[in-house]
Amino acid sequence: MIDYSKVLSSTVSEMKPSGIRKFFDLLQGRDDVVGLTVGQPDFVTPWHIREAGIDSLKDGKTYYTSNAGLEELRVEIANYLERRFSLKYDGASEVIVTVGGSEAIDLAVRACVEPGDEVIIPTPCFVCYEPCVRLAGGTPVILETKAKNNFKVDPEELRALITPKTKMLVLAYPNNPTGAIMTKEELEEIAEVIRDTNIVVLSDEIYSELTYGRKHTSFASIEGMHERTIVASGFSKSYAMTGWRMGYIAAPKILAKQMLKLHQYVIMCAPTTSQFAALEAVKNGDSDIEMMKEEYDRRRKYLLKRFAKMGIECFEPEGAFYAFPNIGKFGLSSEEFCERLLNEYKCAIVPGNAFGETGEGFARISYAYSIKHIDQALDRIEEFVKTI
Ligand SMILES: Cc1ncc(COP(=O)(O)O)c(C=O)c1O
Numbered sequence: 001m002i003d004y005s006k007v008l009s010s011t012v013s014e015m016k017p018s019g020i021r022k023f024f025d026l027l028q029g030r031d032d033v034v035g036l037t038v039g040q041p042d043f044v045t046p047w048h049i050r051e052a053g054i055d056s057l058k059d060g061k062t063y064y065t066s067n068a069g070l071e072e073l074r075v076e077i078a079n080y081l082e083r084r085f086s087l088k089y090d091g092a093s094e095v096i097v098t099v100g101g102s103e104a105i106d107l108a109v110r111a112c113v114e115p116g117d118e119v120i121i122p123t124p125c126f127v128c129y130e131p132c133v134r135l136a137g138g139t140p141v142i143l144e145t146k147a148k149n150n151f152k153v154d155p156e157e158l159r160a161l162i163t164p165k166t167k168m169l170v171l172a173y174p175n176n177p178t179g180a181i182m183t184k185e186e187l188e189e190i191a192e193v194i195r196d197t198n199i200v201v202l203s204d205e206i207y208s209e210l211t212y213g214r215k216h217t218s219f220a221s222i223e224g225m226h227e228r229t230i231v232a233s234g235f236s237k238s239y240a241m242t243g244w245r246m247g248y249i250a251a252p253k254i255l256a257k258q259m260l261k262l263h264q265y266v267i268m269c270a271p272t273t274s275q276f277a278a279l280e281a282v283k284n285g286d287s288d289i290e291m292m293k294e295e296y297d298r299r300r301k302y303l304l305k306r307f308a309k310m311g312i313e314c315f316e317p318e319g320a321f322y323a324f325p326n327i328g329k330f331g332l333s334s335e336e337f338c339e340r341l342l343n344e345y346k347c348a349i350v351p352g353n354a355f356g357e358t359g360e361g362f363a364r365i366s367y368a369y370s371i372k373h374i375d376q377a378l379d380r381i382e383e384f385v386k387t388i
């Protein structure tokens with residue numbers, strides 16, 4: 001009999017499945033549960049975008065595109081980045097269309113990180129950075145952001161973690177799971193810390209369109225940072241296009257060229273139908289973003305009001321579509337809190353420690369759901385916390 005322990009990569013075998021997944025698995029087949037767990041828009045992709053995908057199929061556009069993606073799409077992504085975030089990229093050579101922001105992150109890490117390299121990852125954060133770094137043989141170095149700093153990266157704490165082995169810094173604002181953002185001034189302080197180093201920044205800006213009150217500042221737009229920033233972004237969150245799997249990298253030519261080789265060998269090209277839909281989104285989707293953002297903002301305000309009423313402390317999220325309330329005062333671990341809420345009150349939220357140990361004492365609540373749904377879930381949370 002084959003000995004699978006000899007077959008499998010030890011790096012992969014030792015990798016823990018995502019803590020978000022673990023919670024989703026508990027929900028399988030439970031129709032009685034009201035969940036606020038999912039990090040995806042509850043909107044359907046706007047019709048004109050879907051239609052562009054359908055039309056491309058009707059027209060028989062079922063071929064591979066160039067490895068980097070349709071040139072027209074790359075040029076439009078570059079136009080969009082300039083229009084929305086004052087970034088300057090050459091669509092022909094500095095943009096790669098990827099399979100979601102997920103692939104963009106993986107490309108950035110694998111193109112830069114070698115065994116022995118350290119990558120500074122501020123947590124709580126989205127779940128994929130650490131495993132991607134480990135797969136590349138790198139060492140994740142955790143920078144714990146704190147509620148008292150509104151979950152932003154503190155420049156002095158960053159400075160203290162930098163060693164001669166530091167290769168990359170991950171910045172992921174607006175943030176999943178906290179909803180924190182970093183302002184231009186705060187990003188400038190980060191830039192000062194790394195300006196004289198060779199540290200490259202992976203800036204995951206997938207929630208860049210979803211900010212409430214303050215416009216997103218891209219790290220690549222901070223003076224002198226363009227040359228060392230790889231922007232990873234995508235269509236999933238801003239255009240409600242999760243299932244189309246469309247993302248992109250924008251980076252200086254010399255970096256993009258190397259990432260393109262990885263993409264070429266592993267993916268060939270992102271799905272063609274999705275690329276045609278994305279082209280329509282990026283050209284004509286600004287008003288869709290506005291409409292969805294207004295609705296998220298309404299839900300965000302509602303959620304905060306209800307938490308205040310319940311006496312649950314909740315940091316005010318300024319971006320993405322998550323709230324990260326502090327549940328520490330109830331004396332249960334995040335997992336215990338969420339499991340009891342699920343089992344006793346049939347309401348699902350994600351334990352904060354699924355996003356790193358710093359998330360302990362918190363829970364992530366997605367407000368990418370209708371107000372009616374949110375209301376129902378919050379009623380259950382309210383009932384539950386009365387009992388503990
Ligand atoms: C911070 C962050 N980055 C990247 C992604 C990946 O998104 P996708 O691969 O759908 O573009 C997600 C998805 O939840 C996310 O929250």
